[in-house]
Amino acid sequence: MPIVGINCKYRGNVSLQQCLDCETEVCNACVKTYRTAMFQNIEYRAKMISASMIFSCPLKTYLYATTDIYEDIEQLHWGSWRGSLIHGMLEKCGELDEEFLTEKRFYMTIKGVKISGKIDSLRYTKELQIIQGEEGQVFEVPMFDKTQGILYDYKTTAKIYKAYLPNEEHVKQLSIYVLLLKKAGIKVNRACLFYIDGKGTQPVWSGKDFEIIKQGKLLEMMAPRLKVLQKMFKENKPPEPEVSFLCDKKNKNKVVYCAVRHLCPAWAHEYKNRGKKQ
Ligand code: SF4
Numbered sequence: 001m002p003i004v005g006i007n008c009k010y011r012g013n014v015s016l017q018q019c020l021d022c023e024t025e026v027c028n029a030c031v032k033t034y035r036t037a038m039f040q041n042i043e044y045r046a047k048m049i050s051a052s053m054i055f056s057c058p059l060k061t062y063l064y065a066t067t068d069i070y071e072d073i074e075q076l077h078w079g080s081w082r083g084s085l086i087h088g089m090l091e092k093c094g095e096l097d098e099e100f101l102t103e104k105r106f107y108m109t110i111k112g113v114k115i116s117g118k119i120d121s122l123r124y125t126k127e128l129q130i131i132q133g134e135e136g137q138v139f140e141v142p143m144f145d146k147t148q149g150i151l152y153d154y155k156t157t158a159k160i161y162k163a164y165l166p167n168e169e170h171v172k173q174l175s176i177y178v179l180l181l182k183k184a185g186i187k188v189n190r191a192c193l194f195y196i197d198g199k200g201t202q203p204v205w206s207g208k209d210f211e212i213i214k215q216g217k218l219l220e221m222m223a224p225r226l227k228v229l230q231k232m233f234k235e236n237k238p239p240e241p242e243v244s245f246l247c248d249k250k251n252k253n254k255v256v257y258c259a260v261r262h263l264c265p266a267w268a269h270e271y272k273n274r275g276k277k278q
């Protein structure tokens with residue numbers, strides 16, 4: 001199971017619904033609309049391999065898929081609330097403008113392993129066609145070529161450090177999306193990693209700021225990772241942890257981006273005498 005509830009400092013472990021129904025108004029998330037928006041973005045993680053899992057820590061993926069997780073509400077804030085904002089933006093964009101394909105999940109099978117990936121948005125290539133009206137008027141009508149376009153992937157971050165963009169993991173993930181689209185008959189002409197922080201935005205473009213990883217090399221990089229993920233789901237056995245900046249507390253604010261760190265053998269020494277998550 002994924003995140004099923006909140007590890008509340010006032011009420012202990014509560015389900016998401018109990019937290020939604022809570023009227024105590026003692027915590028910083030006391031506004032119900034805010035909690036509703038945050039919880040909407042919590043996705044059920046089925047035992048299916050997604051593009052975002054392939055290059056992340058496999059133990060984290062395993063524990064997110066198999067453990068009931070109670071997350072701190074403050075930890076959820078940054079990821080989930082921002083995710084809900086982006087989701088709202090893409091939903092509106094997809095509804096209002098036929099130029100965009102938004103939040104669509106694609107599938108492919110590589111060496112017998114089924115992989116899925118949900119793209120943020122694809123902007124179809126547009127051409128203006130001249131149409132003549134019955135009385136000789138001339139209209140310019142946009143025609144969309146739904147077999148090609150520009151792929152956008154939105155990334156929210158606490159602070160944009162331009163010199164460090166794009167993040168290597170994001171390029172790998174984006175390259176998997178390009179491959180998923182290719183298998184579905186859609187050609188990506190350009191791709192953009194669009195970074196957003198509290199102050200502004202920074203688009204980073206393929207062909208200019210980075211290169212999409214070519215199919216052969218990407219498949220080579222994916223092969224050993226897929227093997228580990230497939231084995232762990234098949235045998236239901238936790239794989240080895242892969243410690244990174246997401247959990248080593250070496251970033252400026254010592255923020256941890258892993259809700260299962262307290263279950264991870266790599267950090268067992270930190271939780272030894274505490275008996276609960278930090
Ligand atoms: S609203 Fe706040 S106090 Fe109530 S259960 Fe949720 S986190 Fe705890």
Ligand code: SF4
Nearest residue numbers: 057241242247258264
């Ligand atoms: S704490 Fe780090 S190494 Fe452990 S599961 Fe989480 S991401 Fe992986």
